[in-house]
Amino acid sequence: MTGGEDDVFAALADPTRWQLLNVLVSRGEGSASALAAELPVSRPAVVKHLNVLSRAGLVRWRRQGREVRYSVRPERLDATARWLSRIASEWDDRLAALKRLAES
Amino acid sequence: MVPDRIEREIDIEAPIDRVWSLVTQGEHLGTWFGDAGASVDLRVGGAVVLTWAKYGSYRGIVEKVERPRLFSVRWSRKPDMEPVPGSSTLVEFILTGDANRTRVKVVESGWRELNLSDDERSKAADENRNGWIQELDELQAYAQKVATPA
Numbered sequence: 001m002t003g004g005e006d007d008v009f010a011a012l013a014d015p016t017r018w019q020l021l022n023v024l025v026s027r028g029e030g031s032a033s034a035l036a037a038e039l040p041v042s043r044p045a046v047v048k049h050l051n052v053l054s055r056a057g058l059v060r061w062r063r064q065g066r067e068v069r070y071s072v073r074p075e076r077l078d079a080t081a082r083w084l085s086r087i088a089s090e091w092d093d094r095l096a097a098l099k100r101l102a103e104s
Numbered sequence: 105m106v107p108d109r110i111e112r113e114i115d116i117e118a119p120i121d122r123v124w125s126l127v128t129q130g131e132h133l134g135t136w137f138g139d140a141g142a143s144v145d146l147r148v149g150g151a152v153v154l155t156w157a158k159y160g161s162y163r164g165i166v167e168k169v170e171r172p173r174l175f176s177v178r179w180s181r182k183p184d185m186e187p188v189p190g191s192s193t194l195v196e197f198i199l200t201g202d203a204n205r206t207r208v209k210v211v212e213s214g215w216r217e218l219n220l221s222d223d224e225r226s227k228a229a230d231e232n233r234n235g236w237i238q239e240l241d242e243l244q245a246y247a248q249k250v251a252t253p254a
Binding site: 005006009084087088091092094095096097098099100101102103 | 110113114137181215
C-alpha cells in the first residue's frame with residue numbers, strides 16, 4: 001500500500017525537522033554546524049534530525065574534507081505529494097461510484 | 105508542514121436518507137467502497153470490515169454516528185489488523201441535503217501520526233492544535249519549489 005510514505009510523514013511531522021528542511025532548501029547545502037546556527041536547537045539535535053530525514057529519503061549527504069554536507073532530495077517530497085494526489089483521486093472514483101448507485 | 109487531511113466532495117441527486125443508507129450499511133459499502141463485501145456494526149465502537157478482492161480485508165472502528173449527517177471510521181492501514189494509533193487514518197463522511205439532493209464530503213486525515221513513537225505523536229498532536237495543519241496544495245507547491253531551484 002505504501003512505498004515508504006509513512007516514513008516521510010513521520011519525518012515531517014516534527015516541526016523542527018520541517019524547519020530544518022526549509023532552511024536546507026533555502027541554503028541548498030549545509031553542514032550540521034551551519035544548519036544549527038540558523039535553528040534554535042543544538043548541533044547534536046540537528047544531526048539527529050538529519051539522520052531521521054536521511055532515513056526517510058528526504059535528505060542526502062556527502063563528505064567534503066572533514067565535513068559532512070547535507071542537501072534536500074526533492075524527488076522524495078514530490079513522490080509523497082503525488083501519492084496524496086492518488087489517494088484524493090481514489091476518493092473521487094469511490095464517490096462517483098456512490099453517486100451512480102444512489103441515483104440509479 | 106506536511107498536509108494531514110484530504111477532502112473531497114460530490115453532489116448527488118438522491119435523498120439524504122438514501123445516501124446515508126448507502127454510506128453506512130455493509131451490503132452497500134461493499135460495492136462502491138470495497139468490491140468484495142463489507143460489514144458494519146453501526147454504533148460507536150462497532151466493528152467495520154471492508155474487503156477488496158485484490159487487497160484483502162481492512163478493519164475499522166466506528167468513531168461517530170450522527171444519522172443522517174456524520175459517520176466516521178478509524179481504518180487500519182494494514183490488512184487484517186485492528187486500527188491502532190500510528191497505523192490508521194480517520195475517514196469521515198459528512199452529509200448535507202434534503203429529500204431531493206445530498207452533498208457528501210469525505211475527509212481522510214491522520215497520516216502525520218503514522219509511524220511515530222508515542223512521544224512524537226503527542227507532540228505532533230499538540231502542534232496540530234497550535235495550527236500546524238496545512239493543505240495538500242502547499243506540499244505540492246513546496247515539492248515543485250524544491251524540484252526547480254531558482
